[in-house]
Every structure is written in structure tokens, then in C-alpha cells.
Amino acid sequence: MRWGKDAKGRSPWTRGRVLASLAVLTSALSVFHTAVPNTVGNLGSLLEAFLPWLGLAVPGLLVLALLRRSATALVALLLPVAVWAHLYGGLLLPGAGAGGRGAPDLTAVQHNVSDENADPVGTAEALIDAGPDLIALEELTPSALPLYERSLAPAYPHHAVEGTVGLWSKYPLTDVRLLDIRPSGIGEGWNRGLRAAARTPWGEVAVHVAHLPSVRIRLTGLDSGYRDESAGLLGEAVAAEEPATVILLGDLNGTLDDRGLAPVTSQMKSSVRSFAFSWPAVFPVSRIDHVMTRSATVTDVRTLPATGSDHLPVVAGIRFAS
Numbered sequence: 294m295r296w297g298k299d300a301k302g303r304s305p306w307t308r309g310r311v312l313a314s315l316a317v318l319t320s321a322l323s324v325f326h327t328a329v330p331n332t333v334g335n336l337g338s339l340l341e342a343f344l345p346w347l348g349l350a351v352p353g354l355l356v357l358a359l360l361r362r363s364a365t366a367l368v369a370l371l372l373p374v375a376v377w378a379h380l381y382g383g384l385l386l387p388g389a390g391a392g393g394r395g396a397p398d399l400t401a402v403q404h405n406v407s408d409e410n411a412d413p414v415g416t417a418e419a420l421i422d423a424g425p426d427l428i429a430l431e432e433l434t435p436s437a438l439p440l441y442e443r444s445l446a447p448a449y450p451h452h453a454v455e456g457t458v459g460l461w462s463k464y465p466l467t468d469v470r471l472l473d474i475r476p477s478g479i480g481e482g483w484n485r486g487l488r489a490a491a492r493t494p495w496g497e498v499a500v501h502v503a504h505l506p507s508v509r510i511r512l513t514g515l516d517s518g519y520r521d522e523s524a525g526l527l528g529e530a531v532a533a534e535e536p537a538t539v540i541l542l543g544d545l546n547g548t549l550d551d552r553g554l555a556p557v558t559s560q561m562k563s564s565v566r567s568f569a570f571s572w573p574a575v576f577p578v579s580r581i582d583h584v585m586t587r588s589a590t591v592t593d594v595r596t597l598p599a600t601g602s603d604h605l606p607v608v609a610g611i612r613f614a615s
Contacts, residue, residue, distance in 0.1 A: 296362050309363020312354055316369040319350045320376045327552065334514015341550040342508075342515070342579055345568065348377040384568055397592045397610025398495055401427040403582050405504065405544040406437070407602035408457075413437040416600040417444035423597055423608050427491065428461040429542035431504040432602075456484025458502045460542070465492045466500075472530055474503055476522040488530065491540075495613040498589075499536045503527050503543035520546050521553040528556025531587065539587040540611065544604065546581050561585035564594040564609065571596055571605045584609035 298304050322329065326344060329337040351373050358366035402425040406416055410432075417440070420428055428449060430441065438454065445452065449461035453469040460466065472486030485504040490497050505527070506519035524545070531539055541561055547554045549563060563585045570577030577596070582604055584591055592610040599605055 296364075299362075305362055305364035307365070309358060309361045309366035312358050312361060312363060312366035313369035315350070316354055316366065316373050319347055319354075319373040323347050323373065323376050323380060326550065331552065335517055335553070336514055338508075338517055338547070338551050338553045339510065339515040341552060342548055344548070344550050345377075345381050346578065348373070348381070351377070381568075384566060396612075398613050399427065399493065399611045400425040400608060401429070401540065401542055401584050401611060402597075402606055402608045403429050403542040403544070403584050404600070404606040405431040405582060405602060405604040406433065406441075406600070407604065408432040408434050408437075409603075410437065410601040412601040413440040414444050416602065417441050419597060419600050420606060421445065421448050423606070425608060426463045426493075427500065427540070427542065429500075429502040430459045430461075431457060431485070431502070431544050433457050433459050453487060453489050455487040456482075458485055458487050458504055458543075460487055460489055460500060460502050462489075462491055462500075466490065467492065472501055472503065472527075474505065474523045474526040474530070476506060476519045476526075478519060478522075479506070486527070486530075490536070496538065497536055499534045499539045501527070501530065501539065501541045501543070503541065503545065505544065505546045507546050517547075517553050524554050525556045528560060531557065531560050534587075537588040538613065540589065541583070541585040541587075544582050548579055548581060549583070557585070561587050562591060564591040567594045569594045569596050569607060571607050572603070574599045574603050574605050577605060580607070582607045584611070586611055589613050 296305050326340055329340055331337040402420050445461045451466045452461040453466050455471045466489045469489045472488040474486040475483045487502040489500050491500050505523045508517040508520050563583055569580050571580050571582040590612045592612050594609045597606040
């Protein structure tokens with residue numbers, strides 16, 4: 294079959310309508326993803342976890358459109374290309390996500406170090422080399438914690454640990470306490486939140502370190518009940534903070550687009566000018582590790598090279614209001 298009429302008498306403009314419809318659907322999902330309901334299998338949150346990857350539908354549809362010799366489908370494909378370029382194209386430009394809002398006042402690193410990390414010392418050294426002012430770690434184990442403490446102590450004399458999360462700081466920490474984000478269905482001893490006040494040159498800053506429950510992709514959809522409940526508790530803790538400035542460092546097991554994190558993301562801001570995918574380390578497809586602020590600006594977000602963890606470290610610059 295050439296680009297003329299096919300055996301059924303259809304021209305390049307009258308065949309391939311299904312492919313054209315799929316192109317339009319891809320565009321609609323990218324723009325109106327919040328309209329996808331979560332009532333069945335949390336499909337909306339599942340889509341939002343991998344939203345930029347909808348762009349992969351374009352090359353597949355392009356091949357099918359060429360095989361189908363459909364001019365209609367080829368023209369329709371311009372729509373998802375334009376939508377993706379508008380939403381994410383700027384993130385591919387050189388320098389995207391790097392300091393576009395001025396030099397940061399403070400730098401923070403967020404890293405889920407993994408409870409199976411075989412090289413805690415090497416991981417700590419890699420984080421120190423990035424020169425941050427704050428370091429938040431999750432999945433600290435009793436055996437690895439002393440190694441992190443000894444390795445980080447010379448550069449970070451102030452630190453606090455609650456359960457499996459910890460915060461290391463160049464600035465004094467006060468009012469350290471457990472941040473209770475434990476969902477009602479999880480038993481005692483599950484401590485994955487920490488709150489501290491950092492005395493910085495820009496004033497006292499409330500720092501939260503959080504590791505929300507994992508989500509699971511099952512045949513029935515996305516299982517995120519515990520994560521969503523924990524996000525609600527974290528959102529309440531942020532809202533209750535008296536200091537105007539809050540920094541949140543954590544593995545939230547969700548992206549900024551995920552509506553399940555709305556109790557947090559509706560109050561906090563982060564940089565969206567970089568993909569900075571942090572998980573899984575072997576082939577990152579999603580940024581689930583975050584540095585977020587209230588009454589401050591995240592100037593840039595990037596990832597560091599892989600450590601012994603299944604997550605990549607995320608480093609972000611923070612600028613305080615003048």
C-alpha cells in the first residue's frame with residue numbers, strides 16, 4: 294500500500310483515525326491528568342507518578358502512522374509533541390535546573406541511603422563532597438548509623454536521629470523531636486519522621502525529615518493508602534509550624550504531580566525546572582526524593598552520582614527571602 298487510496302478506497306486523510314485519537318488522548322492525559330479519577334485502583338496517582346514518560350507514546354504512534362500511511366495520524370501527532378515540548382522541553386536545555394533564580398543561601402542534600410547499603414562510609418563521603426549545609430538520610434540501620442555518624446561528624450557537628458531518619462547540619466539544631474507520621478494501620482516502633490529547628494544566619498528554620506510509606510503497583514492498580522495517610526499527617530505538621538520558614542527533606546514515595554501528596558505539595562514549593570529523577574538508581578524514572586520549602590525558594594535541583602543505595606542523592610539550593 295502506498296500513500297494513495299487503500300484497497301477499501303480510504304485516502305491518507307481518512308484512514309488512521311484510531312491512531313489520531315490515541316495521539317489526542319495522549320495530549321489530554323498530559324494536560325488534564327487531574328481529571329483521571331482515583332476511585333478505581335488509584336489510576337490517577339499511578340499516571341502522575343510517570344507523567345513525563347507519556348512522551349514515549351509519540352515514537353510508537355509515529356511508527357504506526359507511517360506503516361498505516363496515515364496523514365491524519367501524522368498531523369495529530371503534532372499535538373502531543375507540542376504539549377510535551379511545552380511542559381518538559383525546557384528541562385532538556387543546557388543549564389536547566391541550575392541556579393536560574395540566583396545563588397542559593399543554603400544547600401541541602403536528601404538521600405534514602407537504603408537499609409541494604411554495603412558502603413555507608415563511601416556514601417557519606419560522596420555527600421560531603423557535594424558541600425551541603427544540611428544532609429537528610431533515611432533507612433538508617435542500627436549497624437550503619439555509627440558509621441554515618443563518625444564519617445559526617447567532622448564536617449557536620451550537629452545531628453539528630455529519630456528511628457530510621459536523621460539530619461546532619463552545619464548549624465546548631467534545637468527543639469529536636471519525633472515527627473509522628475505513622476499511619477493508623479502500622480504498628481508501634483515505626484518512626485520515620487523528625488523535626489528540628491536549625492539556627493541559620495538567616496534565622497531559625499524548621500526542618501522536617503520524612504520517609505513516607507512505600508507504594509505498590511498491583512494488578513488492581515496503585516496501592517498508596519498508607520502513603521496518602523502519612524502525607525496527610527505530614528501536611529498537618531507543616532501547617533502547625535509557627536516559624537514562617539520550613540524546609541522539608543524526604544523520600545515521599547511520590548512525585549510532585551501525585552495528588553496523593555497534595556496535603557504537602559499544596560503548602561510547599563520545590564523546583565520543577567529539572568527532571569532530577571532519583572529512583573531507581575540503576576535507571577531513574579521518577580523523582581520521589583524531594584527538597585521542598587515554605588517561605589523560601591528552591592533555586593535548583595539535581596542528582597548526584599549513584600552511591601550504594603537504590604536511590605540517587607538529590608541536592609538542592611535554597612534561597613531565603615531578603
